[in-house]
Each structure stands twice: as C-alpha cells, then as structure tokens.
Amino acid sequence: xxxxxxxxxxxxxxxxxxxxxxxxxxxxxxxxxxxxxxxxxxxxxxxxxxxxxxxxxxxxxxxxxxxxxxxxxxxxxxxxxxxxxxxxxxxxxxxxxxxxxxxxxxxxxxxxxxxxxxxxxxxxxxxxxxxxxxxxxxxxxxxxxxxxxxxxxxxxxxxxxxxxxxxxxxxxxxxxxxxxxxxxxxxxxxxxxxxxxxxxxxxxxxxxxxxxxxxxxxxxxxxxxxxxxxxxxxxxxxxxxxxxxxxxxxxxxxxxxxxxxxxxxxxxxxxxxxxxxxxxxxxxxxxxxxxxxxxxxxxxxxxxxxxxxxxxxxxxxxxxxxxxxxxxxxxxxxxxxxxxxxxxxxxxxxxxxxxxxxxxxxxxxxxxxxxxxxxxxxxxxxxxxxxxxxxxxxxxxxxxxxxxxxxxxxxxxxxxxxxxxxxxxxxxxxxxx
Numbered sequence: 001x002x003x004x005x006x007x008x009x010x011x012x013x014x015x016x017x018x019x020x021x022x023x024x025x026x027x028x029x030x031x032x033x034x035x036x037x038x039x040x041x042x043x044x045x046x047x048x049x050x051x052x053x054x055x056x057x058x059x060x061x062x063x064x065x066x067x068x069x070x071x072x073x074x075x076x077x078x079x080x081x082x083x084x085x086x087x088x089x090x091x092x093x094x095x096x097x098x099x100x101x102x103x104x105x106x107x108x109x110x111x112x113x114x115x116x117x118x119x120x121x122x123x124x125x126x127x128x129x130x131x132x133x134x135x136x137x138x139x140x141x142x143x144x145x146x147x148x149x150x151x152x153x154x155x156x157x158x159x160x161x162x163x164x165x166x167x168x169x170x171x172x173x174x175x176x177x178x179x180x181x182x183x184x185x186x187x188x189x190x191x192x193x194x195x196x197x198x199x200x201x202x203x204x205x206x207x208x209x210x211x212x213x214x215x216x217x218x219x220x221x222x223x224x225x226x227x228x229x230x231x232x233x234x235x236x237x238x239x240x241x242x243x244x245x246x247x248x249x250x251x252x253x254x255x256x257x258x259x260x261x262x263x264x265x266x267x268x269x270x271x272x273x274x275x276x277x278x279x280x281x282x283x284x285x286x287x288x289x290x291x292x293x294x295x296x297x298x299x300x301x302x303x304x305x306x307x308x309x310x311x312x313x314x315x316x317x318x319x320x321x322x323x324x325x326x327x328x329x330x331x332x333x334x335x336x337x338x339x340x341x342x343x344x345x346x347x348x349x350x351x352x353x354x355x356x357x358x359x360x361x362x363x364x365x366x367x368x369x370x371x372x373x374x375x376x377x378x379x380x381x382x383x384x385x386x387x388x389x390x391x392x393x394x395x396x397x398x399x400x401x402x403x404x405x406x407x408x409x410x411x412x413x414x415x416x417x418x419x420x421x422x423x424x425x426x427x428x429x430x431x432x433x
Contacts, residue, residue: 109398141175157184
C-alpha cells in the first residue's frame, strides 16, 4: 500500500510510473530490417516471416471469402449470438457519431463548407497470440463499415494449420471484410503500409499489437510513402477509483480483468479507504488463484499499485495525473464526479459497469490511448475512419466585399502574388461595373 500524502513529488511520479515499454535500439533495427525486406521482396518476405513465426507450411497470403465463411460456420450458435449482440451495440453507437456537414455564409457572397468523407482504404490489424480477438475485429471493422470505407483490409497471424480463429472470421464477415491476409507482426504492418504484389497499400492502419507491431506502426507513419496510424500504443492499463463503500470483489475482478491481458499490463487502485485496500488485496489473491491465465495475470499484478489518499478528491487528482486508458469509478454518486475527471480514455461509472462491458459489447470502442496519451488523444471513433475537408465559393459580390481585406493582409505579409490574385479580380469587377 502506498500512502500518497507521505510521498514527495518525485516519489509520487515514481509511484505512477508505467512498466517500461520495449524501446531498444535492437528492436528498432530489427523492425527496420523487416520493413526493408518487405519493401524489397514483397510477398516473398511476408511469407518467409510468417512461416518462421506463425505457420511453417503457409504458401499463400490471402484468405478466400469461401474459407472465411467456412471458418465462420464453425462458431457455435451461442457465440454467434453474443458476437451479433456486440456488433449491434457497437454499430448503433458509432452510427450516432456520424458528423453533419456545415455550410455557412461568412460574409455576403462568401460561402464556406465543411464536409466529411470516408477514408478509401484502411488496414485493420488483429493480433494473434494466446486468445482470439473477435471483439477487436468489431471495434475496427464496425466504424470502417459505418464510415463507408471502400476497402477494409484485415491482417492477422495464421495458426499452424494456415487458418484463423473461427470467431475472427465470423466477426469479419459481419463487418463486411472480404480482404483478409494471413500475416502478422511488423511484416503485416509493412505490407499494408507500402503494398506488396498481393496486398495493395492502405491509407491508414488501425489496431493493437506487440512491441514489434507498435514499433512498425511508428516507423511507417513517419515515412512519406507509408501510412497514417490510429494512435500511439503501449501496454494496457486500468485505474479503479473507489471509496469505502466499493465492493472489494468487484474491484479485484476489475484489476485482474486488465492484468490477464499481458504481463506488462498495469492495474491501479486509488482510494481513500485503507480497509478497502486490505479487502481488495485479499480478494485479488483468492480470484487470481482460480484464473486460467494465472501466470500472465500474476506477472502483471507485480506492476499493480494500491494507493491510499486522504479524500476522494485527492484520489481523482491522482487519476488525472496518471491519465489511465480505462478508468473505473466505484464511488457513491459516481456520475457527480465526472466534471472533476480530466484525463481518461474511457470511463466506467458505478459498481455495475466493469471494463469488460466496454471491451466487448456495451457499444463504446475499446481501442483507447494508453501510456498517458489520454491527455491528448481520444478513444477510437467513427471520425478516425473519415477525413474532413473544406470548400469555399465566392461570388462577384463576395469578392467585392472581402477582396480589400485579403489584399491588406497580403500586403502586411509581403506576399505580392497573393495580393495580385485578388487585385486582378477586383480590377475586372471594376471594369464590369
């Protein structure tokens, strides 16, 4: 237990330090070499890496729609129903985000517009690893579907049988994703960013991944010939803000639900109740022993923090300083605390709102800024799959009304050609009058 009020400013910062992300020169160099190989050898390089890391017998990258549908048919009716429920809620929430175009007369004769259009081609990265992630397929595929993206390209590592999880195939089918490629890691990111003989390049890449994927996303986004990315990524995290009336079993389960993601995940409890901390620590030990991913969650709980504050307001200040990816508020009148909460990727209010709801099926998007980026990045949403652009149209009267101001500003900046572009038009108007 950490008593917040006894710490110096430096000690408080240290108490909220996140597990170190892999950021070694070796990692950067390895990823750069993979990207270079894909640029130089295309499909051949992607297949070589995929055979080395995922599927030794793989001979082709595309997964046909027929194979997608056959895999999807293996999903049990119960899981199909659950995926469909989640799909419906996520789709409904993202449809409500659809933006309205703007058209405005700023000066008589001067019309300005703002319009939105879908990104043409998006890359959706779905990690492999120890658990299939149909939820991530929906969190990426649904907004791409609602936005109207013409191409939705999904890359995910195959298993040794050259297949993907049936649940991923089912979710992809629901989202209308027909371009699926059997590759993962940095090589998949490079293939989507630059294109290969089989995979046509995309405009923007979305989705979580390990340190190699994260590094690859960063590198391709910094190249003019690469692709944009959704947001910086890091290990996932949760902070539970609780008072003395919080349920210790609920709090413990929320901490552990984040810890089982990976050994570098972080779970933090901040509360004004020492009794709650003691109860939660005991509940964590009991629940942890029964988890199927006990070894992973145990390592992650080594990064856990139990922080005692003097008041709930001080606990909120700690949360704001940390800027968590997930913030769970298990306090009396939780909604009343919202005006004081400044930095969080997604907020879960009250005892009946576990993080699992947002991860799977409530409707909000579970792709969120981590590692403190909640201070300046937003949760993934529909607008991330769109771009906005502006239009302006001046009539003759518009030029008469606004021209003099434009010319004065051009003069002030010493840009003669800018002034002349208006001046010639003003002269023409005067000749016509």
